[in-house]
Amino acid sequence: MPVEVHHHDSGAVQLTVLGSALLAAALLSALFAAGAGVYAGRTGDSRWVDSSRRGVYAMAGLLTTAVVLIEIAFLRNDFHFALVADHSSTTTPTFYKLTAMWSSQEGSLLLWAWVLSLASSGVLFMTRRRHREIVPWATAVLAGLASFFIGLMIFKAQPFAHLDNAPVEGVGLTPLLRNPYMAVHPPMLYSGYVLWSIPFAFCVGALMARKLDASWIRTTRNFALVAWTFLGIGLLLGSRWSYEELGWGGYWGWDPVENAALMPWLLGTAFLHSVMVQEKRGMLKVWNVSLISATFCLCLLGTFLVRSGVLQSIHAFGASTVGGPLLALIGVTAVGATVLIVTRLDQLKPERRIDSLLSRESVFLVNNLLLVGLVVVIFWGTFFPLISEVFTGDRHSLAAPWFDRYVTPIGVLLVLFTGIGPLFAWGQLSGAAARRLLLWPSIATAATIAVLLAVSDAGHHLWALFIFGFAAFALVALAGEYWRAGSTRHALTGEGYPRALATAVGRNRRRYGGYIVHAGIALTLIGIAASSSFQTNRDLRLQVGQTAKVGDYTIAYRKLTADPKNERISFAAQLDVTRNGKHFATLDPSRNYYPTQDPTAGPIGRYFMGESTSEVGLKTGAGGDLWTAFQPDLSSLNPDITRGNRQLANVGPVGQGIAIDVLAQRYAQNPPPATFRVIVNPLVGWIWIGALIAVAGAVMAGWPALESRRQLEAAYRARLGKELGTASPPS
């Protein structure tokens, strides 16, 4: 720990005290809003409804001010804030100072509560003149949740903890988090978790008020879509960070924290589909309220897993003080939701039954069962260490092959239904229409499988082969849907085809945006199947000047460079890569060594013995990636480091800096053999391209209606009204 200190600074004291006061006021506002919401729900008094809503607005304002204060403290290197001293330093780049807040438990809780307060304010503002029976209860749920998280900050993990004797230098940000993906990943993931609380709160409100038609779904649909998108982006960024930063070459390791984020995303996917069945057909009411309750519980579980340290994970933050309260909240939420659902079963009866298996609602039901099955498998695998400990006394973890064995078959079926769902109509599809609609996608599947069997060894990777075939089915089916949209309108109106397509899609962005999401998911699954089944992976030990062959590529280790900077010492290997005798790429994988604060490492040794991070050398392309990571052998430096520790103990930082520079450059001129991991990853980039396409589709599906849309609604109403005035609906 830093030993030099700044003495009492009255200005900074004011900021930490002010911050604590803001949190206390936010807690009071949240508690008041929750209580006022319950009172308004019971009495229907609109004054209390308004007052509880204002309580949430006030809480949002106070938490926003608290976040601004902390960000200012990070930017000013105000080490009177314990949070800043523990997670930043004067040499931390400005961008990472701004994002350092959520690298800590205290900052993460503040982020949770802040995003919740903003989202709650948004939805309560939008519904200020609607859902008079549901909104008070929803407000109570949202404010109750906020009270919980603000309470944790006040009583368990204080972001405004004050250091009377502030150090002149902070500990700095954990090196693994100094990555742009990791800077954005936590807020995306947390926003995803938090935003699921909106549909959950309105679901509880609908259950409390016994207003169990689809109105709460319509109101919160876009919030659910945004939550799903943010959680998806969080998963996407996390997997990319793992791929580029962790140095093991993978993007998904079935780590408990990764799984904890994936499970609510999968259940949320099921929810987004099943609510359409309730909205359009009046079915699956019990299923939907159960699904959103389970999704939100899994969001809380995700937060719990990151923060409790109960399961071993590279993403977990170790044992903390908030695990117990979070577990209690999950229990209360799960039990409360179950009791509410069971006591409202009478109001949750379906209005219709499924007419035919050849219908969109049937496909959605199957898709829901598959997604829930997937979550059950992942849940079992994730918590197996705890389950095995209960029954055997020993912790046994399930590794990636176990997950792959059970998840892959379900995933393959899901790809197929990604294509089948859009083809079917609500209600009933005739057998003849089904045959016609399924023809071309089926031909595409057969052709894809035949070609792959002929030109590759896909026959040895049957699950991957099925995924390629079914992804082809989905992509052709979705392209067919777009084609039909344009051609149908073209035939009806005589508009040119491009205009007809644009108009048809623009008029039903929700449907066609959803199809783009499906196409993106199909592409992502192609990337996953190809990169996991056809990957070439080799570990090499090379001296400068040596070459090795990996797949079609020849890797030549040209030289090593050293770059000692304020923050770290970086060693980078230069690799020349050729393919079929032609230059393909020059890659520079590197290893960065961050200084440790441990004084026993010595004045020179501390620069080499702290945490290290890997920066991979990557050549990306549509056909695949060539991925390289580098591990230098620094053991030859040990004698020099020991001598330096002894001789330079009393030399100032400038002298030590010169010594480190000399040491690093000397090592770079004559390095020992280094270890390289080289991976040829076919089609892996499509994982993220597909995900970006899916995000674009989600944005398109959820984009608010424009004025022209409202005009269209008015015209449609006029048409219907006219028909009502003159004749009965067609029979």
Place this chain on the structure above:
Amino acid sequence: MEFLLAVAIVVLVAWFVTAPLRRGPMESPDDPAAAEIAELEARKAAKYRQIRDAETDRAAGKLTEEDFKRLDRELRGEAVAILKRIDRLRGPAGAGPV
């Protein structure tokens, strides 16, 4: 100084949050009928979307003429019921087909 600032924040927040409670019980700015109309308008928009979806599915050959008519009749019946409720809530001035 810090104490005064904290008190000022709490007073300001309390004044803002309790403002609706200081108005009389009958001074609600919101009309309950307007809230229900807003909800019915949302239901109407959703129903129209379903009617259009069914028309698109018929045009694309996914629904037979018989299935389409049955579905369309059902959806239009529900749309009519929503329109009638909206008109009832809007009163004589706003009632009747447009």
